Amino acid sequence: xxxxxxxxxxxxxxxxxxxxxxxxxxxxxxxxxxxxxxxxxxxxxxxxxxxxxxxxxxxxxxxxxxxxxxxxxxxxxxxxxxxxxxxxxxxxxxxxxxxxxxxxxxxxxxxxxxxxxxxxxxxxxxxxxxxxxxxxxxxxxxxxxxxxxxxxxxxxxxxxxxxxxxxxxxxxxxxxxxxxxxxxxxxxxxxxxxxxxxxxxxxxxxxxxxxxxxxxxxxxxxxxxxxxxxxxxxxxxxxxxxxxxxxxxxxxxxxxxxxxxxxxxxxxxxxxxxxxxxxxxxxxxxxxxxxxxxxxxxxxxxxxxxxxxxxxxxxxxxxxxxxxxxxxxxxxxxxxxxxxxxxxxxxxxxxxxxxxxxxxxxxxxxxxxxxxxxxxxxxxxxxxxxxxxxxxxxxxxxxxxxxxxxxxxxxxxxxxxxxxxxxxxxxxxxxxxxxxxxxxxxxxx
Numbered sequence: 001x002x003x004x005x006x007x008x009x010x011x012x013x014x015x016x017x018x019x020x021x022x023x024x025x026x027x028x029x030x031x032x033x034x035x036x037x038x039x040x041x042x043x044x045x046x047x048x049x050x051x052x053x054x055x056x057x058x059x060x061x062x063x064x065x066x067x068x069x070x071x072x073x074x075x076x077x078x079x080x081x082x083x084x085x086x087x088x089x090x091x092x093x094x095x096x097x098x099x100x101x102x103x104x105x106x107x108x109x110x111x112x113x114x115x116x117x118x119x120x121x122x123x124x125x126x127x128x129x130x131x132x133x134x135x136x137x138x139x140x141x142x143x144x145x146x147x148x149x150x151x152x153x154x155x156x157x158x159x160x161x162x163x164x165x166x167x168x169x170x171x172x173x174x175x176x177x178x179x180x181x182x183x184x185x186x187x188x189x190x191x192x193x194x195x196x197x198x199x200x201x202x203x204x205x206x207x208x209x210x211x212x213x214x215x216x217x218x219x220x221x222x223x224x225x226x227x228x229x230x231x232x233x234x235x236x237x238x239x240x241x242x243x244x245x246x247x248x249x250x251x252x253x254x255x256x257x258x259x260x261x262x263x264x265x266x267x268x269x270x271x272x273x274x275x276x277x278x279x280x281x282x283x284x285x286x287x288x289x290x291x292x293x294x295x296x297x298x299x300x301x302x303x304x305x306x307x308x309x310x311x312x313x314x315x316x317x318x319x320x321x322x323x324x325x326x327x328x329x330x331x332x333x334x335x336x337x338x339x340x341x342x343x344x345x346x347x348x349x350x351x352x353x354x355x356x357x358x359x360x361x362x363x364x365x366x367x368x369x370x371x372x373x374x375x376x377x378x379x380x381x382x383x384x385x386x387x388x389x390x391x392x393x394x395x396x397x398x399x400x401x402x403x404x405x406x407x408x409x410x411x412x413x414x415x416x417x418x419x420x421x422x423x424x425x426x427x428x429x430x431x432x433x434x435x436x437x438x439x440x441x442x443x444x445x
Contacts, residue, residue, distance in 0.1 A: 004133060006140060008121040009169060011159040011321050011328075013114035013193060015082065015151035025077050025115050026149055026160070028070040031123070038143045039135065040064045052132050068127035068136065075119045080190060082114050112151065116189065120163060141170035146333050148316060154285070156200050156317040156330070171331075172318060178332040178398060178441055180434040182427075184325065196328060200317055202424050203330075203431055207315075207401060208284045213421050222418040223425070225410075228401045233280045235400070238389060244277035245299060245386075249379040255294050278389040279377075283370060285313035292379070302376040311370055314394040334394040334442075395442035402439040405432040 008026075016024045040048065045064075054065040123140075127133045141162035149158035161169040172179075180203075185195025205211050210227030214220060230240045250256040281287070282301070288309055290299045303309060318331040374387045405413070410429040417425055 002127060002130075002133065004125050004127070004137060006123040006125075006144075007163040008123060008144065008160045009163055010117055010121060011161065012148075012157055012196070012319050013116040013189075014149065014158045015112050016079075016115045017112055024079070025074045025117075026072050026121065026158070028072050028123075030149060031072065032070045033065070034147065035070075035140060035143050036064055036066050038147075039066060039139055042139050043135065049131075052129060066132060066136075067129060068125055068132065071124040071126075073122040073124065074117050077115060077117045078189070079113050079115055082112060114190075114193070121160070145170050145172045146316070146318070148318060154313040154316045155204070156197065156319045159319050161320060168323075169320065171320060171329075172333060176441065177334075178402060178435050178438055179329050180431045181322070181327050181329050182431075184321070184328055196319060199427060200319070200330065202427060204317065206428060207397075208281055211424070213418075213424070215418070215420070220418070223414060223421040224417075225414050225428070227281075228404055229280050229284065229397070231404065232397055232400050233278065233389075236389070238280070239277040241277055241279045241281060241386060244384070245377060245379075248384045249299065249377070249382050250292075250295055250297070253295055259294075277386060279375060279386050280389060280392075282311070282375075282388060283392045283394075284315065286311040286370070295379075297379045299377065299379045302378070304374060308370065308373065315398075332398060334398060336395070399440050399442050402432075402435040402441070406436050406439070 014026060048064075052066055054067050125133075125136060125140075127136065141164070144160050144162050148154070148156065149160070151157065161171060164170050182196070182199055185192045185199075187195070202211065205227075206225055207228055210230065211223060211225035213222040213224070215222050233240050246256055246259075279301070286301070286303070286308060288301050288303075291297075292299055314335045316333040316335065318333055320329050320331065321327075322329055370388050371392055372387060372390045374385055377384050377386050410432055411417075411425055414425055
């Protein structure tokens with residue numbers, strides 16, 4: 001059978017259950033279905049010859065399976081603990097951007113591990129159809145360049161690139177995606193990855209929830225970075241969701257009353273303003289259960305249907321170790337909805353024309369799946385109903401974040417901060433300086 005193969009370079013570790021079992025690495029059973037969906041999107045459903053599909057069955061994009069076999073071969077795979085063990089509490093310590101092991105006892109069957117190799121990984125594809133082989137050869141490198149794999153893939157874990165014939169990595173298109181570079185953290189693999197993901201976590205929190213750093217068990221404020229998503233919601237003339245939750249679920253809580261007195265800025269994230277509140281943070285990935293430690297409570301969000309329970313972030317963070325091995329480049333790759341992938345000709349079609357040409361299937365974007373959805377938000381016996389915003393564009397938001405610091409500094413945005421977290425202010429200043437220099441990329445032309 002005609003065979004083609006790709007060499008992959010691994011940049012960040014995979015997260016795995018039972019890592020030391022045979023085959024506990026990147027699996028074809030995950031990669032092939034995802035690549036098949038990607039390939040179907042790139043080609044267009046109507047352009048796919050029936051004999052390219054398994055069983056000659058023309059199916060929708062989600063279930064479409066192309067007629068080839070994939071096998072993944074890895075050598076010298078290393079498995080190591082994700083978290084350090086807190087010997088006093090006999091529990092794992094938290095790890096940046098990964099929470100599954102926190103509170104789990106070492107040795108438990110539920111523990112996840114890192115899986116990583118420094119050797120090239122071979123992806124072997126057997127395909128009898130020459131034209132399909134050509135399309136696989138054309139699109140597979142870009143697919144790998146714009147995706148990560150397995151658990152917490154949108155947060156940067158499981159990043160690979162294809163090595164081309166010249167020995168270079170096939171990278172995401174820098175003209176289409178924002179990116180920033182960081183020095184490679186020093187130390188062994190565990191120390192390096194922990195440092196890298198701590199940098200990524202600090203940055204990502206500025207895009208979603210903001211940073212509220214404390215010490216001495218919450219008694220000392222170290223740093224407060226107001227979420228850029230909060231600012232973005234205000235620009236859309238909408239209210240931040242946390243304001244509504246605090247007021248409706250914790251109005252008579254002593255902690256809320258204390259926070260409300262201390263943070264009296266009417267333009268801040270605490271003081272209540274009238275207006276329609278929306279669940280903006282969940283547009284960056286749905287959190288159905290969140291611990292509000294200050295209130296010793298758990299806030300839950302119940303969607304109207306179970307399909308939304310696993311709504312992932314529409315933003316994939318793609319770390320790539322650059323040639324020379326001294327710097328990482330972090331790509332910000334938005335998952336574009338199908339509506340944004342339509343050609344200009346298709347966008348001008350009438351509803352009838354779209355229906356006749358099957359284009360209306362392209363209008364169901366990932367973002368639209370989550371817009372204007374009503375959730376039940378609860379804490380204990382109290383519950384309210386809140387909606388996600390009527391519209392949200394991840395690309396518009398990225399442009400907004402990239403230009404936010406054109407006329408102000410990160411230090412000004414943060415205000416007073418403790419010298420213990422000065423490195424975070426310097427890190428964010430460097431990152432946003434790089435992003436600002438690339439503005440605009442998407443909508444805000």
